[in-house]
């Protein structure tokens with residue numbers, strides 16, 4: 001459970017987030033949706049502490065992240081796995097070394113155990129025979145999956161995915177969505193997924209927060225979202241013709 | 250107004266630079282990983298520069314020797330002055346300062362674009378998320394490798410510069426190899442080399458840390474990586490020249 005309370009964030013006078021409060025539940029996929037530039041990535045980066053919030057609090061199971069010093073934060077960060085919008089794999093390291101990285105940093109496991117864990121994580125995201133390739137040699141979807149494998153290497157309690165299926169074909173996108181859902185339920189973790197893909201919203205949206213111009217505009221689930229009469233949300237949801245048709249049925 | 254702005258932004262950057270250095274020299278999280286990084290940096294920064302430095306040193310040694318010879322055609326001046334002048338200019342300035350300026354271009358732009366690319370593709374954020382002190386993990390090994398390796402490159406450049414002059418002396422009619430060698434050995438002071446190496450250590454820190462700073466705070470896209478890399482070479486060169494002046498004043502006088 002992660003609770004974001006009254007968070008404001010501005011960059012050199014330009015306010016991006018306005019008084020955002022959201023609760024993210026454990027064992028569920030919590031979606032953050034919104035138009036491009038609405039502040040979704042900034043919000044996730046504030047939650048994990050890559051951006052310092054101006055005010056407000058962020059609690060990880062009751063532990064207030066904003067009030068922690070560097071060392072205490074490090075403790076929490078070991079419990080966080082994150083998939084970045086651009087995968088952010090280390091491009092000087094092979095796939096295997098990428099996934100090994102957090103393991104070597106934080107565990108005292110033997111080299112064999114580490115390799116076992118790496119292979120387990122890769123299998124979990126349906127990849128094999130890629131151990132010794134470099135990120136540049138993988139397709140975008142494979143990079144995303146390696147990103148997920150790296151994010152789950154340390155068995156995180158909290159998983160953040162920034163647009164896990166952007167730039168992928170719908171089929172691969174759904175594979176990744178399902179993967180994230182499985183992992184979330186299997187390990188009972190708090191998962192936050194940023195997306196602007198209506199496919200994933202309808203597929204995995206148990207809990208959806210809609211961000212509009214840096215404010216939390218609406219909160220609900222995938223059934224409620226179809227019945228909403230909130231104008232900005234409707235504009236977002238029914239932007240595509242196919243969704244408009246869907247609405248008329 | 251403009252002047253005020255310039256002063257403010259200069260102080261802003263200097264302050265931010267030293268804050269970054271403060272993070273770089275924090276106790277590392279994992280010595281084993283850092284050691285591995287230092288070794289790989291030694292290889293990529295050091296070994297990768299040997300060829301370029303060899304070519305430049307040989308040719309510069311040869312040209313300095315030729316120019317001194319062509320300017321010393323007064324029969325009253327002893328021929329060994331040619332070797333002496335080549336040696337002195339190489340040990341005091343060519344090897345430490347000029348080679349450092351060249352390395353600032355080669356290594357510096359490389360570091361700025363590598364770290365800049367890691368910044369804009371969120372790899373630095375990924376390190377931070379894993380609880381890694383990214384400044385220390387990325388920059389400390391580079392500074393350490395440079396401090397260990399650039400002095401060696403400088404000595405190597407001194408030897409090759411002298412060799413360049415020697416090759417000229419083999420084929421030159423104006424003076425003999427014996428004159429040249431006598432010149433190389435004439436009034437040799439070990440302190441000159443120590444002075445050169447002290448300078449080099451400071452240059453090594455500048456060559457790695459300034460580009461690292463520019464790369465680390467890159468914002469935007471691919472275009473900005475290029476800009477960071479250019480800026481870092483310009484500032485590193487200026488800083489090298491200033492350090493050179495200050496240290497020469499302090500050490501030689």
Ligand SMILES: Nc1ncnc2c1ncn2[C@@H]1O[C@H](COP(=O)(O)OP(=O)(O)OP(=O)(O)O)[C@@H](O)[C@H]1O
Pocket residue numbers: 011016034035036037038039040041042043085196
């Ligand atoms: N480091 C930063 N400094 C200044 N402004 C920033 C910074 N990061 C983001 N912004 C601004 O914050 C706003 C929201 O950006 P953000 O990346 O959160 O959008 P987003 O909702 O994730 O969009 P997308 O769906 O395109 O990824 C943008 O207007 C952007 O210019």
Ligand SMILES: [Mg+2]
Pocket residue numbers: 040041042085162
């Ligand atoms: Mg984004």
